[in-house]
Amino acid sequence: MNWKVILNIAKTHLITKIKQTAIAALGVTFGIGSYITLVSFMTGLNTMLDDLMLNQTPHIHIYNEIKPSKNQPLTLYDELSNSFHVVHSIKPKLNQKKIHNALPIIQYLEEDDQVRGALPQIKTSIFYIAGSIEIGGTLTGINVIDEANLFNLRDYIVQGTPEALDITDNGILLGIGLAEKMSLAVGDRVQVSTSKGDVFPLKIVGFYQSGVADIDAVQSFANLKTVQRILGEAENYITDINVKLKDIEMALPMSKKIENQFDLTAVDIKTANAQFETGTTVRNLITYAVSITLLIVAGFGIYNILNMLIYEKMNDIAILKATGFSGKDVQYIFMSQAMIIGFVGGILGLLVGYVLAKFIGTIPFETAALPRVKTYPVNLNPMFFLFGFIFAMVSTFLSGYLPSKKAKRIDPVTIIRGQ
Amino acid sequence: MMTPILEARHIDKYFKKPVKFQVLKDISFGINAGEFVSIMGKSGCGKSTLLYILSTMDTAYEGELYLNNELITGQNPDKLSYIRNKHIGFVFQFHYLLSDFSVLENVMLPAKKLAEKSPQEIEYDAIGKLQILNIPHLAKKKASQISGGEKQRVAIARALINSPSIIMGDEPTGNLDSHNSDNVFNIFKQLSEEQGLSLLIVTHDEDFANRTHRIVTMEDGRIISV
Numbered sequence: 001m002n003w004k005v006i007l008n009i010a011k012t013h014l015i016t017k018i019k020q021t022a023i024a025a026l027g028v029t030f031g032i033g034s035y036i037t038l039v040s041f042m043t044g045l046n047t048m049l050d051d052l053m054l055n056q057t058p059h060i061h062i063y064n065e066i067k068p069s070k071n072q073p074l075t076l077y078d079e080l081s082n083s084f085h086v087v088h089s090i091k092p093k094l095n096q097k098k099i100h101n102a103l104p105i106i107q108y109l110e111e112d113d114q115v116r117g118a119l120p121q122i123k124t125s126i127f128y129i130a131g132s133i134e135i136g137g138t139l140t141g142i143n144v145i146d147e148a149n150l151f152n153l154r155d156y157i158v159q160g161t162p163e164a165l166d167i168t169d170n171g172i173l174l175g176i177g178l179a180e181k182m183s184l185a186v187g188d189r190v191q192v193s194t195s196k197g198d199v200f201p202l203k204i205v206g207f208y209q210s211g212v213a214d215i216d217a218v219q220s221f222a223n224l225k226t227v228q229r230i231l232g233e234a235e236n237y238i239t240d241i242n243v244k245l246k247d248i249e250m251a252l253p254m255s256k257k258i259e260n261q262f263d264l265t266a267v268d269i270k271t272a273n274a275q276f277e278t279g280t281t282v283r284n285l286i287t288y289a290v291s292i293t294l295l296i297v298a299g300f301g302i303y304n305i306l307n308m309l310i311y312e313k314m315n316d317i318a319i320l321k322a323t324g325f326s327g328k329d330v331q332y333i334f335m336s337q338a339m340i341i342g343f344v345g346g347i348l349g350l351l352v353g354y355v356l357a358k359f360i361g362t363i364p365f366e367t368a369a370l371p372r373v374k375t376y377p378v379n380l381n382p383m384f385f386l387f388g389f390i391f392a393m394v395s396t397f398l399s400g401y402l403p404s405k406k407a408k409r410i411d412p413v414t415i416i417r418g419q
Numbered sequence: 420m421m422t423p424i425l426e427a428r429h430i431d432k433y434f435k436k437p438v439k440f441q442v443l444k445d446i447s448f449g450i451n452a453g454e455f456v457s458i459m460g461k462s463g464c465g466k467s468t469l470l471y472i473l474s475t476m477d478t479a480y481e482g483e484l485y486l487n488n489e490l491i492t493g494q495n496p497d498k499l500s501y502i503r504n505k506h507i508g509f510v511f512q513f514h515y516l517l518s519d520f521s522v523l524e525n526v527m528l529p530a531k532k533l534a535e536k537s538p539q540e541i542e543y544d545a546i547g548k549l550q551i552l553n554i555p556h557l558a559k560k561k562a563s564q565i566s567g568g569e570k571q572r573v574a575i576a577r578a579l580i581n582s583p584s585i586i587m588g589d590e591p592t593g594n595l596d597s598h599n600s601d602n603v604f605n606i607f608k609q610l611s612e613e614q615g616l617s618l619l620i621v622t623h624d625e626d627f628a629n630r631t632h633r634i635v636t637m638e639d640g641r642i643i644s645v
């Protein structure tokens with residue numbers, strides 16, 4: 001095969017038909033450009049929504065669930081073991097919320113290869129006291145810096161910093177909804193009261209905004225030690241352990257393992273957010289459906305142009321064949337034309353898509369639900385560009401194949417006689 | 420003894436559409452190296468049809484065809500393309516050039532396809548062929564921008580570029596005035612005498628035919644005199 005000659009002929013044909021060539025290439029540009037724009041915007045949105053939900057959420061949440069004992073005293077009685085038991089009005093056993101041996105469990109989990117981190121938390125119900133009214137809420141004791149590193153706490157602090165909370169002994173990171181209700185500012189003090197009735201003054205070091213108003217109206221954070229002191233509990237008092245894994249897919253098996261091993265409740269992220277993936281799938285589906293439609297249209301454009309070109313170049317084809325070019329040579333000439341159109345149109349499309357996506361990324365987009373997001377999210381993944389390019393080449397190959405096959409079969413004698 | 424360049428043995432050809440009829444009937448003849456042969460015959464007697472078969476473009480026939488003592492009949496299409504490229508130069512009645520390319524490129528294309536020489540050598544050869552035909556000044560012109568007689572000479576230059584064993588022409592002077600027609604005849608004559616090239620030319624021009632070495636006469640699909 002003599003590619004230099006073939007490409008030279010292909011190039012000359014395209015240049016003499018530059019208008020039609022440009023239109024065909026623009027079709028591809030349009031298809032690929034839309035694909036890149038759509039896919040980067042859609043996956044940007046997806047990632048943002050995923051982050052909203054999943055970044056804050058531990059892959060495995062371990063706690064002591066309050067539930068009735070599986071083994072009622074009756075079942076311990078051997079003589080009745082083969083009979084049918086009916087027990088009325090089962091009440092939950094007075095269970096401690098505390099995770100027994102929490103610190104050794106955390107240490108054990110941290111040593112596991114699958115685990116990125118296991119963080120202790122203390123969740124407790126409290127009242128915020130503002131003048132004469134009391135507002136019910138939740139105070140969570142955390143390891144501030146670790147939470148910031150593993151669960152992006154920083155993204156949800158709208159005023160103040162994690163570091164400030166970490167070093168302030170009686171500090172509190174107040175939910176933004178609470179702050180608005182009680183008209184408090186950073187630096188103010190707020191009084192909290194435990195369910196036992198003890199009252200503590202805490203210094204506000206920042207505001208927390210999760211984006212979910214119901215949470216922001218009740219949730220606050222403080223250091224583990226602060227919460228332990230408020231509750232009058234020892235340093236090993238831990239009510240929850242949040243685990244982040246290296247691979248989210250391991251959440252389910254790992255949670256089962258933990259439940260069996262420690263006799264605790266361990267909920268994995270997939271079970272907790274089962275409905276979540278559907279939205280992502282639908283958005284992806286729309287993106288690809290639209291892009292493929294555009295590319296099919298572009299493909300028909302190329303098919304048309306090539307058919308027309310072959311019709312116009314019948315004489316050239318006959319001459320080439322009469323002077324010793326084989327059918328395959330002729331086919332490759334027209335195939336290369338399709339591929340050149342696809343290549344140029346595709347590369348332009350990638351550029352156009354990139355510019356458009358970048359542009360979308362500068363459009364302001366502010367929402368209370370996402371305090372850190374200021375512009376529309378776009379995700380410029382290099383894989384999209386690779387995929388878009390392959391997409392362009394494959395679709396032009398397919399649309400060039402049939403016309404070029406036709407050119408291969410043209411009988412020079414018929415054309416020469418036709419003159 | 421003469422060495423045959425091209426030999427046809429018992430060639431029959433039928434057209435099936437619109438009704439089956441036999442265009443060529445038991446055609447047998449040969450052309451020797453350096454011979455300048457013309458084919459004459461009434462319109463419709465099958466001259467073009469025969470030439471397409473001899474030039475290997477048409478493969479739907481019965482009988483055998485030899486080029487340089489090698490059987491051509493039944494070879495695969497790629498091999499036939501190669502044979503046309505290397506051994507056969509074809510000149511059509513209408514000046515068949517690639518109109519988007521320059522004159523020089525048109526002449527060079529078959530040699531570039533053959534790819535036995537470097538591009539520089541090919542260009543040098545092509546200019547040489549244009550000089551033989553007295554049109555080197557047209558080299559850079561677009562093929563669509565030259566006159567009919569000039570096109571005919573470019574087509575001959577192209578047929579010569581790979582130094583073929585034989586040149587075939589289907590009424591190559593049919594479209595030319597008597598002056599240009601003379602010119603083309605002289606070029607052919609010169610090629611045959613000086614370079615020992617074999618030529619097989621279909622013509623209706625009796626003067627032209629009379630000045631060739633030999634006239635093959637056809638009638639109704641048969642050769643009636645060689």
Ligand SMILES: Nc1ncnc2c1ncn2[C@@H]1O[C@H](COP(=O)(O)OP(=O)(O)OP(=O)(O)O)[C@@H](O)[C@H]1O
Binds near residue numbers: 437468
């Ligand atoms: N594709 C075809 N299908 C059917 N019949 C054909 C076809 N091509 C040619 N013919 C017939 O075959 C016969 C020979 O045609 P051909 O073109 O070989 O004649 P010719 O001798 O070259 O004539 P001319 O001198 O006018 O060029 C004619 O009767 C023509 O009508």
Ligand SMILES: [Mg+2]
Binds near residue numbers: 467468589
């Ligand atoms: Mg004819």
